[in-house]
Amino acid sequence: MECVLRPCRAADCADVVRMIKELAEFEKLPDQVEISDRVLREDGFADDPFYRCLVAEVQPEHRSRDAPGKAGTSTWKTCTSCLSSEIGVENRCSQMKFVVLDWNRAAIDFYRGHGAVDLTAAEGWHFFRIEGEALKQLARGQLGQ
16 A cells, blocks of 8 residues: 655644544543644644654545545554654664553554564563643652652
8 A cells, every 4th residue: 555654734633633532432442532633733833842743644545434535544554654664764763662452452463463572571561651630749749649
């Protein structure tokens, strides 16, 4: 499948949020999505952007039928993985990391099939998150209170 990988534009933010919500639905975590396209635009397209994002554009015949003109998850996953690894190597990145829910065998098999190592199983790493009030307390220096 042919696709073009390009930097995200502010005009893409609504579609990026749509795909984030679709992924959250698939992962059975829709209530955890709090981001909006406005916040994505503010954070990604200010003078000192907080993130960088790439968009994979696919040919019309490979686009999702559920959202005409937009790439669905089944069409952009492989394309983005291959092209983003090429971009990573070109920019001297030493690794790519993925976070996968334990029940998502298809994603686990996909990543393993491309040479990824499950760090939880191989090295005992765990992935942690601090959010909400705990994050605010940490920022104020009030650890563990």
